[in-house]
Amino acid sequence: MSDLAQTLALLQFGDSFFPSGATSFSWGLETLRADGLVVRASDVEALIEGQIRHRWASFDRPALIASYRAAGDLDRIADVDREIDAATLAREARDGGRRIGSALLKVHAGMGTPGAADYRERVQRGDACGQMTAVHGLIGHATGLDETAVCALSAYGLAVGTIGAALRVGLLGHVEGQAILARMRAVVDEAVASPLPAVDACHAYTPMAEIAMMRHETGSGRMFAS
Amino acid sequence: MNTVTDQSSATAVRPSTAARVGIGGPVGSGKTALLEQLIPRFAARGTNLAVITNDIATREDAERVRRSGLIAPERVLAVETGACPHSAIREDPTLNMESADALDRKFSGLELILIESGGDNLASSFSLDLVDYWLFVIDVAGGDDIPRKRGLGVLSCDLLVINKTDLAPYVRVDLPRMVREANEVRRGKSVLLTNCATGEGVDAIVETIAREVLFDR
Numbered sequence: 001m002s003d004l005a006q007t008l009a010l011l012q013f014g015d016s017f018f019p020s021g022a023t024s025f026s027w028g029l030e031t032l033r034a035d036g037l038v039v040r041a042s043d044v045e046a047l048i049e050g051q052i053r054h055r056w057a058s059f060d061r062p063a064l065i066a067s068y069r070a071a072g073d074l075d076r077i078a079d080v081d082r083e084i085d086a087a088t089l090a091r092e093a094r095d096g097g098r099r100i101g102s103a104l105l106k107v108h109a110g111m112g113t114p115g116a117a118d119y120r121e122r123v124q125r126g127d128a129c130g131q132m133t134a135v136h137g138l139i140g141h142a143t144g145l146d147e148t149a150v151c152a153l154s155a156y157g158l159a160v161g162t163i164g165a166a167l168r169v170g171l172l173g174h175v176e177g178q179a180i181l182a183r184m185r186a187v188v189d190e191a192v193a194s195p196l197p198a199v200d201a202c203h204a205y206t207p208m209a210e211i212a213m214m215r216h217e218t219g220s221g222r223m224f225a226s
Numbered sequence: 227m228n229t230v231t232d233q234s235s236a237t238a239v240r241p242s243t244a245a246r247v248g249i250g251g252p253v254g255s256g257k258t259a260l261l262e263q264l265i266p267r268f269a270a271r272g273t274n275l276a277v278i279t280n281d282i283a284t285r286e287d288a289e290r291v292r293r294s295g296l297i298a299p300e301r302v303l304a305v306e307t308g309a310c311p312h313s314a315i316r317e318d319p320t321l322n323m324e325s326a327d328a329l330d331r332k333f334s335g336l337e338l339i340l341i342e343s344g345g346d347n348l349a350s351s352f353s354l355d356l357v358d359y360w361l362f363v364i365d366v367a368g369g370d371d372i373p374r375k376r377g378l379g380v381l382s383c384d385l386l387v388i389n390k391t392d393l394a395p396y397v398r399v400d401l402p403r404m405v406r407e408a409n410e411v412r413r414g415k416s417v418l419l420t421n422c423a424t425g426e427g428v429d430a431i432v433e434t435i436a437r438e439v440l441f442d443r
Contacts, residue, residue, distance in 0.1 A: 019319070023308040023313050024308040099324060103323075106324060107320060164308075168310065222284055223306065
C-alpha cells in the first residue's frame with residue numbers, strides 16, 4: 001500500500017463522517033458534566049489524556065495490536081475480542097464497544113472489506129463479542145493499514161469522539177476542541193512508544209470515567225448511550 | 227494491499243425482510259402521537275410490528291410507547307443519538323440499522339419497523355440505507371409558512387403529514403392554503419392531514435403505508 005493510499009484510507013476511516021455510531025457515545029462525559037466533575041475545556045483535556053495514558057495505552061492498544069497481528073485469523077481475533085469484553089467492567093463501556101464494533105462490521109461488510117461479513121456472522125451467532133477494538137484490528141489489517149496507522153486511528157477515535165461529545169454539550173468551543181486534539185498527538189505518540197503488555201496482562205485505571213458510566217445507566221439525562 | 231472492493235453487497239447491508247418506515251419532523255409536531263395512533267391500526271390489520279425511537283435527551287418517547295399497552299414492550303427499542311438526531315438517521319444511521327437488524331433477528335416474521343426520529347428541523351431527512359419509506363410530520367401550530375419554506379424534509383419525504391388540523395382556527399392558520407402550498411412544493415407527492423389527538427386522518431396513512439410499502443401483505 002502506498003503512503004498516499006494509506007493516508008487516504010486514514011482520512012476516510014478517521015473522519016467523523018465515516019459511519020460507526022460513535023456520535024451516540026460520551027464514555028462517561030455526560031454524567032461527569034451533570035455531576036459537576038467536568039466543567040471546562042481543561043477538564044475535558046485532562047479526561048482525554050487520562051484515558052489515553054491510563055486506559056488506551058495499556059488496555060486497548062495491546063488488544064488492538066493482537067487483533068491486527070492475528071492477520072485475519074478470525075478464531076484468534078475472537079479470543080482477543082472475548083478478553084476485551086471480559087475485562088471491561090462498566091456495562092455501558094462493554095455494550096458500547098459491542099454496538100460500535102457491530103456497526104463497523106456492518107458498514108465494512110457492505111463495503112466488501114475482507115473478513116468483515118464473516119466476522120459479523122460470528123457476532124450475530126453469538127460466537128464472538130464484536131468489541132470495537134478487536135474489530136479495529138481486523139479492519140485495519142484487512143484494509144492494508146500498517147500497525148502504527150491502526151494505533152493512530154484507534155487513539156484518534158477516542159480523542160475526537162470525546163471532544164465531539166464535549167462540544168455538543170457545550171463544554172468547549174470548536175477552536176478549543178481542535179487545540180486539544182492537536183496537543184493529544186504528543187500524548188498518543190508517548191503512549192504508542194510505551195512498553196506493550198501482553199493481552200492477558202492488559203490493564204486500565206480510569207475509575208472516575210468508569211464510575212460515571214455505571215451511574216449513567218440509571219441517570220435521567222440520556223442524550224448519549226454512555 | 228487488500229482493498230475495500232466496490233462490490234456492494236445488498237445482503238450485507240439489508241439482510242432483513244421487514245420494511246422500515248421512518249417518521250421524522252420537528253419537535254412537538256406529533257411524531258410520537260402518530261406512532262400511538264398507527265400501532266393499534268397495524269395491529270388490527272395483523273401486521274407484525276416493532277418500533278425504534280430516537281429520543282433527544284431521555285427515553286421518554288420509548289417509555290411512553292412501551293407503557294401504552296399497544297405493543298409488547300420488548301418490541302420497542304430506544305437509540306440515543308448523542309445530541310445529533312439528524313446524524314442518527316442520515317450521515318451515521320448505523321446504530322439504528324443495528325437495532326432494526328436486532329429486531330429482525332429476534333422476531334421472526336416481522337413485517338414492519340417504524341423508526342421515529344428525534345425531533346429535528348426542516349432540513350432533516352432519512353438515509354435510504356436505513357429506511358424504505360419515510361414520513362415527515364409537521365403541524366399547523368408551527369405556522370402555515372412551513373411548506374413554502376421548502377425544507378428538505380417537506381420536499382423529499384415520501385409522505386408529508388400535516389398534523390393538529392383542529393388547531394388551525396386558533397393559531398390563525400389558513401389550512402387550505404397550507405395544504406395547497408404543500409402540494410405545490412411537493413409536485414404531486416403525497417400529503418395527508420391528521421389530528422393525532424383523535425386519530426382523524428390516520429387510517430389514510432395506514433392505507434398508504436400498506437399499499438406503498440407492505441404491498442398489502
